[in-house]
Amino acid sequence: xxxxxxxxxxxxxxxxxxxxxxxxxxxxxxxxxxxxxxxxxxxxxxxxxxxxxxxxxxxxxxxxxxxxxxxxxxxxxxxxxxxxxxxxxxxxxxxxxxxxxxxxxxxxxxxxxxxxxxxxxxxxxxxxxxxxxxxxxxxxxxxxxxxxxxxxxxxxxxxxxxxxxxxx
Amino acid sequence: xxxxxxxxxxxxxxxxxxxxxxxxxxxxxxxxxxxxxxxxxxxxxxxxxxxxxxxxxxxxxxxxxxxxxxxxxxxxxxxxxxxxxxxxxxxxxxxxxxxxxx
Numbered sequence: 001x002x003x004x005x006x007x008x009x010x011x012x013x014x015x016x017x018x019x020x021x022x023x024x025x026x027x028x029x030x031x032x033x034x035x036x037x038x039x040x041x042x043x044x045x046x047x048x049x050x051x052x053x054x055x056x057x058x059x060x061x062x063x064x065x066x067x068x069x070x071x072x073x074x075x076x077x078x079x080x081x082x083x084x085x086x087x088x089x090x091x092x093x094x095x096x097x098x099x100x101x102x103x104x105x106x107x108x109x110x111x112x113x114x115x116x117x118x119x120x121x122x123x124x125x126x127x128x129x130x131x132x133x134x135x136x137x138x139x140x141x142x143x144x145x146x147x148x149x150x151x152x153x154x155x156x157x158x159x160x161x162x163x164x165x166x167x168x
Numbered sequence: 169x170x171x172x173x174x175x176x177x178x179x180x181x182x183x184x185x186x187x188x189x190x191x192x193x194x195x196x197x198x199x200x201x202x203x204x205x206x207x208x209x210x211x212x213x214x215x216x217x218x219x220x221x222x223x224x225x226x227x228x229x230x231x232x233x234x235x236x237x238x239x240x241x242x243x244x245x246x247x248x249x250x251x252x253x254x255x256x257x258x259x260x261x262x263x264x265x266x267x268x269x270x
Contacts, residue, residue, distance in 0.1 A: 021191035047221040059236045093193035097186035104182035108175040120224045143237045150241035157248040
């Protein structure tokens with residue numbers, strides 16, 4: 001049963017990702033991104049990281065993809081008016097991706113990665129909280145400040161300033 | 169319990185990253201390029217969680233929290249830039265955004 005689930009979630013993640021890349025319509029691409037996210041969240045659950053799966057779905061499916069859909073509908077770009085891809089671009093990007101996969105395959109063939117999970121209990125919410133509020137306390141604070149700065153940046157970017165509009 | 173070794177998860181992670189990379193190079197719509205960037209970030213989180221599980225440390229999983237936060241901030245700022253760009257230029261196709269050339 002776990003084997004079947006692994007294949008199913010892998011199929012969802014990789015198939016969704018491929019459809020994001022090849023889809024011509026941006027709304028459909030966002031929907032397939034959601035599908036890919038669900039696959040990755042399922043893989044997280046198989047890795048005993050249910051909390052991570054929950055956070056991933058909450059942040060990405062709840063906030064990021066919704067924001068993407070909102071912006072796509074706001075901008076209303078015509079999907080049919082795209083030029084076809086250049087042959088050189090397709091060749092170069094395929095070569096780049098293939099080299100990356102080849103490198104990882106050779107790494108997994110020759111590397112000394114552990115094939116069995118290390119013994120020990122599954123980490124609980126308490127363990128995560130302990131790590132976040134002791135070892136990683138400073139990064140948590142910095143990330144909080146960064147969110148504040150991002151918020152200020154978004155406000156500045158999306159506000160129409162009367163002076164700059166006249167100048168341009 | 170996961171039935172496969174670390175290799176399988178790292179391979180999927182690299183596959184997702186490669187697909188995202190492929191998309192960033194191939195696509196011309198700035199929004200879709202952004203989605204492919206998100207895909208690459210998710211691929212890296214999958215690798216981190218897998219390493220964290222197989223070595224039985226929490227550090228990788230805790231790092232995923234930070235990656236998710238950075239991704240959320242990045243999406244907010246990036247989409248605001250795209251909206252501002254669309255207001256000025258009325259296009260988000262990357263081949264027409266070449267005013268820094270020449």
